Amino acid sequence: MDNPSLWALWQLLLPVFIAGCVHMAVVTCNVLPWLAVPLNVRLFGGNKTWRGMVIVPLISMLVAPLCLANEMENPWLLGAATGLGYMLGELPNSALKRALGIAPGTLPARGRWLFLFLDQADSGLGVALACGWLLALDMRQVLLLLALFILSVPVIKLALYSLGLKKSRF
Numbered sequence: 001m002d003n004p005s006l007w008a009l010w011q012l013l014l015p016v017f018i019a020g021c022v023h024m025a026v027v028t029c030n031v032l033p034w035l036a037v038p039l040n041v042r043l044f045g046g047n048k049t050w051r052g053m054v055i056v057p058l059i060s061m062l063v064a065p066l067c068l069a070n071e072m073e074n075p076w077l078l079g080a081a082t083g084l085g086y087m088l089g090e091l092p093n094s095a096l097k098r099a100l101g102i103a104p105g106t107l108p109a110r111g112r113w114l115f116l117f118l119d120q121a122d123s124g125l126g127v128a129l130a131c132g133w134l135l136a137l138d139m140r141q142v143l144l145l146l147a148l149f150i151l152s153v154p155v156i157k158l159a160l161y162s163l164g165l166k167k168s169r170f
Contacts, residue, residue, distance in 0.1 A: 009145050010152075012131050014067040015075075016082045017156055019059035020123075024165040026055055044094040045104030057083030072135075081130040089126020093118045105167075117150075124149030 026032065035051035038044070057080045064079025072078060094104070097115065102108050107115050124146050132142040160166035 006144070006148070009141065010148050011067055012078070012082070012135075012145065013127065013149055013152065015060040015064040015079045016056070016086045016127050017152065018063045018067075019056045019079075019083050020086065021156065021160060021165070022059045023052055023055045024160050026051065028165050039091075043098060044091055045098055047104045048091065048094055053084075053087050056087050057081075059083065060086070078131070078134055081134055082127045085126035085128075085130030086123040087126070089123040089129075093122040120150050120153045121146070124153065 027036075030036070032051055032055070035054055036049050037051075038046045039048045039050065039053065060083030061076050061079035064075040064082075068075040068078065093115075096118075097104075100108070102115070107119075127149060128142045128146040131137060131145055132139075137145070157166060158169055161169045
């Protein structure tokens, strides 16, 4: 991708944002409960499940052609990669919180703002790295994509909370 505009970079995030929203609806409505099996409770807690690992990349892959049809040759691959990057990006933060004894879905009193930031940025880093790798983005573009992700997430989370698909604003 040659020198993408800010809009073009933001468009790269649309499929994974849509997939994340669909995933929250799937969790809230308990769709596909047989996939709601934790990846590894000891390492990641009970909230990181196979359902998310399947749903987010799949939905991102399916909607990517609608969002990116004119932007690239293979939007399905990018959609799948960003969806997987989104999910894999959350795992190190979850593992760190489990190692520190922080319960799944909670924030500690000490370092609350740091963990709140990590909760916003972890999946964004996975998405930005997937885009950077597949599209041969330079470091500036990857960092800009990560910043766009981090700035967009609070608005999306607030919308999900307002719709009753998320339990907390953050």
